Amino acid sequence: MSRLSVQFRAAASPGWPIHTRHVLALLALLCLFLLAGPMAPDARAGLFGSREVERTGALATFRKWDGVLDRYGTEQTVVPPPCRGRGYDACPYPDWVGFIERTSRLDKLSQLQEVARYFDRLRYIEDMPNWGQNDYWATPGQFISRNGDCEDFAISKYATLRHLGWSLSDLRIVYVQDLNLQIGHMVLAATLDGTTYILDNQARNQLVRHDRIRHYRPVYSLSGDRWWRHIPRR
Numbered sequence: 001m002s003r004l005s006v007q008f009r010a011a012a013s014p015g016w017p018i019h020t021r022h023v024l025a026l027l028a029l030l031c032l033f034l035l036a037g038p039m040a041p042d043a044r045a046g047l048f049g050s051r052e053v054e055r056t057g058a059l060a061t062f063r064k065w066d067g068v069l070d071r072y073g074t075e076q077t078v079v080p081p082p083c084r085g086r087g088y089d090a091c092p093y094p095d096w097v098g099f100i101e102r103t104s105r106l107d108k109l110s111q112l113q114e115v116a117r118y119f120d121r122l123r124y125i126e127d128m129p130n131w132g133q134n135d136y137w138a139t140p141g142q143f144i145s146r147n148g149d150c151e152d153f154a155i156s157k158y159a160t161l162r163h164l165g166w167s168l169s170d171l172r173i174v175y176v177q178d179l180n181l182q183i184g185h186m187v188l189a190a191t192l193d194g195t196t197y198i199l200d201n202q203a204r205n206q207l208v209r210h211d212r213i214r215h216y217r218p219v220y221s222l223s224g225d226r227w228w229r230h231i232p233r234r
Contacts, residue, residue, distance in 0.1 A: 050230035058227035153201040
């Protein structure tokens with residue numbers, strides 16, 4: 001008979017005083033807990049360890065998301081789209097189309113790496129000098145023509161991976177609070193074989209697993225007509 005079995009039996013013996021039996025029972029449970037080792041991480045934990053609350057109606061809730069998807073649908077009817085410069089020769093849109101065709105032959109992890117490299121070479125520029133607005137969400141055609149800020153990097157990476165056949169369930173644009181810089185920021189989360197990677201213009205050309213990033217606190221994420229609210233866990 002094991003030592004723990006003896007402790008459980010002793011704790012249940014009517015010959016012991018009630019308070020003594022309670023103490024022995026608690027000690028036995030503590031021994032079981034210690035022998036079991038550390039608790040496994042919550043498998044249901046969401047992006048960056050948050051608790052996720054899923055919602056539908058992202059297009060109705062997030063007007064800028066609805067707007068950029070609508071403009072992107074229109075943009076695809078004109079290839080290449082209007083760009084800054086003299087005529088279509090100044091637009092890198094055809095190069096993007098060629099990039100998608102070449103990248104479609106790669107495995108999915110290589111696709112993530114190439115998409116990160118392709119867009120992270122572009123220049124970061126704030127919306128006000130670029131568009132005359134405080135917060136403008138650019139289409140891929142606008143971004144590759146005029147550069148852009150963090151959400152533009154994330155949106156174009158999202159659109160590119162969708163062209164490469166990635167499903168909506170594996171992609172999200174995530175708005176986070178950067179706890180180091182104390183600013184809002186946007187990244188792309190892509191899930192492959194159960195592992196979620198973050199494509200982030202602040203970590204150029206890199207794929208970083210979301211569970212290794214400690215300085216981002218997610219607020220909401222978007223994909224198609226679905227969105228998630230993120231609640232920090234203790």
